[in-house]
Amino acid sequence: MxxxxxxxxxxxGITLEGLSEARSCDKIYVELYTSIIPNLNLDTLRQIIGRDITLLKRRDIEEGSDYIIEEAGRYDVALLTPGxxxxATTHISLVIEARRRSxxxxxxxxxxIISAxxxxxxxxxxxxxxxITLTRAAGGSLPLSVYDVVEDNLGRGLHTLILLDIDVEAGYWMSISEAVGILEAMESIVGKNIFSNDRLTVGVARIGSTDAVVKADKLSKIKYYDFGGPPHSLVIPGRLHFMEVKALICLADAPQDLLKIA
Amino acid sequence: MxxxxxxxxxxxGITLEGLSEARSCDKIYVELYTSIIPNLNLDTLRQIIGRDITLLKRRDIEEGSDYIIEEAGRYDVALLTPGxxxxATTHISLVIEARRRSxxxxxxxxxxIISAxxxxxxxxxxxxxxxITLTRAAGGSLPLSVYDVVEDNLGRGLHTLILLDIDVEAGYWMSISEAVGILEAMESIVGKNIFSNDRLTVGVARIGSTDAVVKADKLSKIKYYDFGGPPHSLVIPGRLHFMEVKALICLADAPQDLLKIA
Known part of the structure; x- marks a missing residue:
């Protein structure tokens, strides 16, 4: 299995079920490249699970996953993943291949983060x-699909969660500050006032951790706010229900003139 | 706190953090009315947490939450909630009121279920x-906002998760069969071929449990499929990526002519 x-x-953040299921496996793997869990490393995880765990790199799963599936055909194998x-869409092929082999x-x-x-x-x-995920500009072209998605959501009064690019193995994670810079660059090209200076924006960092930061302000101010370490994400709110306005003031220290901004 | x-x-399904935080509280409450967790009752929960727990009804929180917040001002109080x-949007006012009182x-x-x-x-x-959540028809009028949301999502090629109404305290939960009946009734009124007989539909039941059921088929067939006990939800898929087609065939036993249906 x-x-x-x-x-x-x-x-x-592992559930009681997850802990029990992992401990009952013959072999335990973990990947820590699809997201960043603050303060989590292999040694800590071994202590929590109380078992030996093998760390997999991206290429181990994407290029060489056959032996994992073969092992899973002979005994119980666990793959621990962040969130x-x-x-993260990278593991579905592993599931499909395992099921194909019964x-x-x-x-x-x-x-x-999707529900949190x-x-x-x-x-x-x-x-x-x-x-949507905001990726680094590749080959000199901006990832304008983010602009389109936020514009489309805003046109329907809907909020947009923007996840920010990470490349754990390369030591890269996109900060809110870098992300806002990319959004501003898009705005200067497209010019439809989606990522204007006074666009209400919520920056969140390390959601689920004791030192999580949630801050709402104008886009231009969020850029210079200190959110600390990764992972970072952004939310561009759409039309706000009055309870959401109260919540943003209370949970995200939004300026009192929030409604005017929104 | x-x-x-x-x-x-x-x-x-509680995390190690949740277990530890609950056990360190002076008082533990639980509500079990915003969703249904299969096989979970108060006695089982007391055994898992290893502490006495007080069950709150909807009116305890919605009308009489002041004493909970007052207690939280004097010592550590936990409120356990499904998912x-x-x-579930009903507890945000509790959070706002607590924060307002520092x-x-x-x-x-x-x-x-949102990420699962x-x-x-x-x-x-x-x-x-x-x-969106599909609620029972109230006062003889159908909840047509569900029709609009699915139509809007489909127009963008997007999938729609439809949560189904539950009223735990009244012993009511909407089944996929009942839900499809309501969707068909909407179709007969609006007539834009959103909930047509051959619309690809995914029914899911008890996601996260060992006896979870996931089944993809035409809307008209999903209606008569046996999904067992609650909770039930529906997904109306939009445009499918080829990996999603493979996944639906593999995980949801979708008919091989899926692509033609989609």
Whole structure:
């Protein structure tokens, strides 16, 4: 059996089910490249699970996953992943290949920024549109799909969660400051006032951790706010319900003139 | 301090952090009315947490929450909730009121159908549009906002997660069969071929539990499929990436002529 087990958002984010399922496996792998869990490293994880764990790199899974599936055909193999398994889209091929060979697959869910963003900001999950990841400009061209998605969501009054690019193995993570710079560059090209200076923006850092930061302000001010270490994300709110306004003032220290900004 | 702690999707869905935070509280409350966790009842929860726990009804929180906040001002109080706290929108006022009185609030996230739906179906989280809840027809009028949201998402090629109404205290939960009946009734009125008989539909039941069911088929067939006990949800897929087609065939036993249906 192949078990994909979520590690959630912080060091102790694995569920009781996940812990039990991992401990009962013959072999435990972990990947820590699809997201960043603050303060989590291999040694800490070994202590928490109480078992030996093998760290996989991206190429181990993407290019050489056959032996994992073969092992899973002979005994119980766990793959621990940050957040909720399969929210990062890279592991679905592993699941499909295992099922194709009639190897049972079990997915043990845990917390993810996708739902946690709602509790962290007080913005209602029903008012979010499509989520998107902002990647670094590649080959000199800006990732303008982010502009289109936010514009489309805003046109429907919907909030947008923008996840920010990370490349753990290369030691890179996109900060809110860098992200806002890219959004401003898009604005200067497209010019539809989507990422204007006074656009209400919520920056969030390390959601789920004890030192999480949530701050709402104008886009131009969010750029210079100190959010500390990774991971960072952005939310561009759409039309706000009055409870959401209250929540942003209370949870995200939004300026009192928030409604005028929105 | 007031701690909102998520119970996740199944009996052992609380995280290690949630367990530790709950155990360190002076008083522990739980509400079990915003969602249904299969096989979870108060006695089981007391055994898992190893502490006495007080069950709150809807009116205890919505009408009489003042004493909870007052207690949280004097000592550490936990409120356990199904799924990820604040995804159900009913508790945000508790958080705002506590913060207004300068009482610290801590949110301990856990898994939610909002992100788990992606792993359970293989449909990519980036391709989902707005989520919506289908409620029972009230006062003879159909909840046509569901029709509008699915139409809008489909027009953008996006998937729609439709949560189904529950009223735990009244012993009511909407089944996929009942939900499809309501969608068909809407179709007969609006007539834009959104909920037509051959619309590709994914029914999911008890996601996160060992006996979870995921089944993709035409709308008219999903209606008569046996999904077992609650909770149930629906997904109306939009444009499918070829990996999503493979996933639906593999994880949701979708008919091989899926692509023609889609």
């Amino acid at each position: 192949l078990k994909l087990i979520g590690l959630g958002l912080n060091v102790y 909720d398994p399969l929210v 190897i049972p697959v079990k997915i043990v869910h845990s917390s993810s 963003i709602s509790g962290a900001t007080g913005l209602q999950i029903y008012n979010f549109g499509r989520v | 007031l701690k909102l702690i998520g119970l996740g999707l199944n009996v052992y 990820d706290p604040l995804v 009482i610290p609030v801590k949110i301990v996230h856990s898994s939610s 739906i992606s792993g359970a179906t293989g449909l990519q989280i980036y391709n989902f549009g707005r989520v």
